[in-house]
Amino acid sequence: MTVQPEQMTPQSGPAGGKARSVYLSLRGEISSGTYAPGATLPSEAKLAAAHDVSRVTVRRALAALSDEGLVETRGGAGTRVTGGTGGVPLSADIALPHLFQMGRETTARLLSFSYVAPPAPVAAALDLPAGARVQRATRIRLSEGRPFSHLTTYVPEEISSHYDETDLAQSPLLQLLERSGTRIEAAAQSVTATAATPDVAEALGVTLGAPLLSLTRTVRDAGGRGVEYLSALYVPELFRLDMTLSRVRDGGEGHWRPVIGEGA
Amino acid sequence: MTVQPEQMTPQSGPAGGKARSVYLSLRGEISSGTYAPGATLPSEAKLAAAHDVSRVTVRRALAALSDEGLVETRGGAGTRVTGGTGGVPLSADIALPHLFQMGRETTARLLSFSYVAPPAPVAAALDLPAGARVQRATRIRLSEGRPFSHLTTYVPEEISSHYDETDLAQSPLLQLLERSGTRIEAAAQSVTATAATPDVAEALGVTLGAPLLSLTRTVRDAGGRGVEYLSALYVPELFRLDMTLSRVRDGGEGHWRPVIGEGA
DNA sequence: AAAATCTGTCCTTTCCATAGGACAGGTTTT
DNA sequence: AAAACCTGTCCTATGGAAAGGACAGATTTT
Structure with missing residues (x-):
């Protein structure tokens, strides 16, 4: 046995x-x-x-x-x-949010793939004209066989034509975009928490309404055009977002400066 | 009317x-x-x-x-x-996590203040010897009269002796520490999500088990000694953590570099 | 004006969470 | 060995959540 x-x-x-x-x-x-x-x-x-x-x-x-x-x-x-709180969660440094080469295996699974009319928030974030269409892909990432992340990406139709469904199942989206000539320049992220909706709860193997770490990111190219809108949901028991800051003294209240190197 | x-x-x-x-x-x-x-x-x-x-x-x-x-x-x-989703949440840039002078008023309320034996995680983070005691303070921050954040800070007893309860109700803790000679140098943050426990739920005016954004921070001085352990819980409808990143091309997969200036 | 559609309200029945108590049997302390 | 304490199990009773159906009244469409 x-x-x-x-x-x-x-x-x-x-x-x-x-x-x-x-x-x-x-x-x-x-x-x-x-x-x-x-x-x-x-x-x-x-x-x-x-x-x-x-x-x-x-x-x-x-x-x-x-x-x-x-x-x-x-x-x-x-x-x-009991002693073990249940294993150390994956820990992504803020500077490297999508590299998990910390000795741990992560795999991806494509849940859905289609071209749709963008929801209002997506259209607004990507500055899309009315009537534009986007490619929507939903993926699950697993660590040690357990799903820990639920990703939905929106990419404008013209840009998304440089790769197909099989590419997406294997390589990270940003890599695909860069390979096809898009010059990725900047991104704006926003981090919050949300409750797991029924579909997400099932996909992640989590209770309905369970708290999830929510990260939305808008990626822009050198021309300032939106090339990707990402909505990521993470299971908090399995994933943390880490960052190291150093203090900047500036006379007044002072503020923090993010440190670039390795986090921990 | x-x-x-x-x-x-x-x-x-x-x-x-x-x-x-x-x-x-x-x-x-x-x-x-x-x-x-x-x-x-x-x-x-x-x-x-x-x-x-x-x-x-x-x-x-x-x-x-x-x-x-x-x-x-x-x-x-x-x-x-309905049109309005219910007001724009407070948005804190990662570089300035505790300045909310974005035209919006925030006030604080001290819930509890005492000297206790540090819980195991706190003792570990601050490298405290067995038997050491810490000052624990729990505060609520409000924006427009609504509580949006629940903060619990732990400070080693020796360091905390430079200020008292009334100071704490008025000024940010870090400012108090710096004023009393502590040279704050670095901090490590970790962001996740949690469910609201009964006490927190009541203090924040939120449903039991509601998702909260959780931020834990360990602050160290120039000598590398831990001076503050912060456990912050934010109501996601009222608070976001924003950050702006710029892409760094380095041949391989590429990574992100945090941008320091104003976020949005 | 008539038909279709929708919300507002009331009804009964079923099922599960909870309360509250009792007792058996294992574990620890005295 | 005895007493105290604890979990494991079974019981009944009650209240709320949910199902399912029916009908009135308001709104929209035809």
């Missing part, structure tokens, strides 16, 4: 209601270090009293945590926090 | 179950531009059929969207997407 590495489901948890409340509360206290690895949680009865819920509800929350491997509960004795 | 600006509750929505599914699905299609502002949504019957739920459930989802001001439903006619 072969021992399989535990396939952990990130961000499962109860759907809603009090069980979710207790679950989130405990998960927060574990990851913030209030309950250190190895420590024993309060008994189910005490947790029930503390959160003002029934023991059934506490057990649901604990079961969810146990499923994710965050805690280990031994019958008779208490419930203990 | 005075017209009040609509105070919008971000990320309310049904707690769990199918109503939440429909709610998230529609909200995604609205913000992604599939349903443009002014357009009429499919009828409740059609939405029920499309999502394979009952009309009651669809109505729950629509009611939530209507509460947030995303849609407007006129009896007899359909439900239309």
